[in-house]
Amino acid sequence: MILMSDIIREGHPTLRQRAEQVEFPLTEENRKLAEELMEYVVNSQDEEMIEKYDLRPGVGIAAPQVNEPKRIFAIHFDEESGEDLSIIAINPKIVSHSVEKAYLASGEGCLSVDRSIPGYVPRYARITIKAFDLEGNEYKLRLKGLPAIAFQHELDHLNGVMFYDHINSDNPFAEIENAVAITRDIAE
Ligand code: NB4
Ligand code: NI
Numbered sequence: 001m002i003l004m005s006d007i008i009r010e011g012h013p014t015l016r017q018r019a020e021q022v023e024f025p026l027t028e029e030n031r032k033l034a035e036e037l038m039e040y041v042v043n044s045q046d047e048e049m050i051e052k053y054d055l056r057p058g059v060g061i062a063a064p065q066v067n068e069p070k071r072i073f074a075i076h077f078d079e080e081s082g083e084d085l086s087i088i089a090i091n092p093k094i095v096s097h098s099v100e101k102a103y104l105a106s107g108e109g110c111l112s113v114d115r116s117i118p119g120y121v122p123r124y125a126r127i128t129i130k131a132f133d134l135e136g137n138e139y140k141l142r143l144k145g146l147p148a149i150a151f152q153h154e155l156d157h158l159n160g161v162m163f164y165d166h167i168n169s170d171n172p173f174a175e176i177e178n179a180v181a182i183t184r185d186i187a188e
Contacts, residue, residue: 001036001039001040001043001053002036002037002039002040002061002066003053003055004053004054004055004056004111006066006067007061007065007066007111007112008064008065008066008067008112009112009113009114010110010112010113010114010162012067012112014064014067014069015064015065015112015157015160015162016160017064017069017160018069018158018159018160019062019063019064019069019070019071019072019157019158019159019160020069020070020071021071021091022070022071022072022090022091022132024132024136025136026090026134026136030070030072031134033063033066033068033070033072034063034072034074034088034090034134035088035134036066037061037062037063037066037072037073037074037088038074038076038086038088040055040058040061040074041058041059041060041061041074041075041076042076042078043055044056044057044058045057045058045059045076045078056111058111059075059076059077059081059146059150060073060074060075060076060150060151060153060154061073061074061111061154062154062157062158063158064157064158064160065111065112065157071090071091071092071158072088072089072090073088073089073092073154073155073157073158074087074088074089075087075089075147075150075151075154077146077147077150083145083146083147085143085147085150087131087133087141088133088134089129089131089132089151089154090131090132090133090134091131091132092129092130092131092151092154092155092158093129093130093131093155094124094127094128094129094151094152094155095128095129095130095140096127096128097124097126097127097128098124098125098126098127099178100124100125100126100178100179100180101122101123101124101125101176101177101178101179101180102122102123102124102125102144102145102148102149102179102180102181102182103120103121103122103123103149103176103179103181103182104120104121104146104149104181104182105120105181105182105183106183107119107120107121108121108149108153108163109163110153110162110163112157112162113162113163113164117163117164117167118172118173119164119167119168119172119173120167120168120172120173120174120176120179120181121149121153121163121164121166121167122166122176122179123148123149123152123153123166124148124152125144125148125179125180126142126143126144126148127142127143127144127148127151127152128140128141128142128143129141129143129151145182146182149182
């Protein structure tokens with residue numbers, strides 16, 4: 001299982017690299033990697049596992065964060081969170097997006113960033129994505145709200161982009177044109 005000690009932190013060159021496309025059929029190694037990414041996210045939302053392994057809660061994690069520069073990530077929102085999205089995305093891409101932007105009113109955090117960086121992270125409010133599952137079947141989804149924000153945060157990791165690259169350094173909480181604020185209790 002993935003532990004915090006497996007998660008690389010900012011400053012590590014892999015976090016600034018463009019990750020490689022994944023070939024199908026998946027190698028046993030890549031299938032195991034994808035499944036372990038999902039396992040981490042699910043574990044990180046389970047009080048006992050958090051306690052036992054000192055995990056930092058997350059709703060997503062990308063392969064580069066465990067020093068695997070491959071275009072794979074997992075996102076998981078459990079039922080309680082009111083968002084039902086639990087996906088492994090391989091070779092994901094955004095095929096279209098809204099003009100309207102959105103941002104988390106509470107800002108964003110990252111398992112690879114051990115400091116709080118305040119500020120709005122402008123992202124697309126609604127996106128249509130395509131990705132492949134473990135069997136190599138392509139799937140298409142329309143996402144909005146927190147799932148859309150999470151998908152864009154993870155996709156950024158595959159392109160060597162960190163959430164704070166989007167924050168207006170002069171005025172981190174400057175009003176964002178044509179954007180909607182997403183308010184969620186993100187108990188990290
Ligand atoms: C990715 C997110 C940062 C902004 C929004 C949120 C948490 C992360 C980073 C968008 C994607 C990890 C991956 C949370 C969290 C709400 C749901 C369900 C019950 C606790 C959980 C807490 F932990 N971000 N952490 N950061 N990243 N919501 N929640 N709650 O997930 O670095 O690249 O369990
Ligand atoms: Ni992150």
